[in-house]
Amino acid sequence: MKYTEQHEWLDEDNGIVTVGITAHAAEQLGDIVFVELPEVGIEVSKDDEVVVIESVKAASDILAPLDGEIIEVNDPLTDDPGKVNEDPEGEAWFFKIKVEDLSDLDDYMDDAEYKDFIS
């Protein structure tokens, strides 16, 4: 598992990276009330805004962590945004992205580094 400074977790399997937000981020945001997901099939570049989430406090963007193609999104979140608070690092993933260059993942933090980052 890898982590970004924007508190996304990245779970790579066979060239496909599943992206969600960490439990730490979900707790900081508070109750999530709105999730807007990207369209399946679009090509995105690193740092593109691909997901909008809103909590009771404010709106925030989730950025694409890597260049690639969005191949799947977690549609049920749109109707049940509260799932992001319940299971942020499990069922409440946002999207899956197919990446060309997996070496870009090396730039991100591992478990221990992320733990340091949020402490």
Place this chain on the structure above:
Amino acid sequence: MGDHVANPNTALKRTPLHGLHLELGAKMVPFAGWEMPVHYPMGVLREHLHTRAEAGLFDVSHMGQVILTCDPAALEAVVPVDVIGLAEGRQRYGIFTSDTGGILDDLMIANRGDHLFVVVNASMADQDISLLRDALGDAVQPITNRALLALQGPRSEDILAEVTLSCREMRFMDVATLPSPHGDLWVSRSGYTGEDGFEISVANDQAEALARALLAHPAVAPIGLGARDSLRLEAGLPLYGADLDRATTPAEAGLGWAIGKARRENRRDFPGAATILDQLAMGPARKRVGLLPRTRAPMRAGVTLFSSETAEMPIGTVTSGAFGPSLDAPISMGYVATEHAASGTVLFGELRGKRLPVSVTQLPFRPSTYKR
């Protein structure tokens, strides 16, 4: 030079319940110069729903409590409210107006027999006390030795009755001094949530004991400013600084009802009277309305409103917006040009470069449950 001397201008004030908030696990934030709880571990959403279902306890000690020992008629010089007609033991909503007809703040005015008692917004307290002193001089006595709690929600009466039984006899907007184990409580049956409930002024040194006594009841949860905001928004209540300001007039804000008949017809001697009364008679060019976004995306303060997906000129602005937990939908309040203010009109709010539909609707979003 003293590197470590705290700057008195930036030090946040703390209420007598500060220690209790920390003990309860509150997230504390700066608010109008005070360090206040924005939510507790329960979270904004559940705090909101708990208040509507049972009862919530709010610390609103940051608000300005002021005693006025003047004749009621004297206060009429700075507010367009019928203060002379306010009976003893009753409270009335009011506004301060400027010479140009804008709203300088909103407040509650209570007639407590030998004096008036007013409660003003924390963010405007300095301004309000200064304008009261200009008009009333030494009759203005800011109260700093009392905290202010609000107990809101359908179980409020049963819970407060365990501390002071006679609260049961009060109806909406009554005020009374009630004896309790925590000293005399200055109680009003009112609030800022749309629910039945009470606002309770208590001596600083008794505030924590009273709060603990109320929280000991299983139906009571502590509620932060976050839920206070979504509760008042669902109830259609404007927030000064967001939905009301000095560039907004009573007619625009839909607050003409706060200007009693006696002040419209006879005692028309309040600041901005000519402008305000003209506008109430002729109708304002823009109006405060409720707005129901038709998607699940909340439209928050600052979102610009258009009459169509392609129109170039904005016709309004959102001034408050949030997710309404009791409606399970996003809700907003804002100002729109009068020709677009009819209920059911579909407008478009510009959000992240997209125009999303939003329906104009009447306020409140949820009917209030006051005990009349």
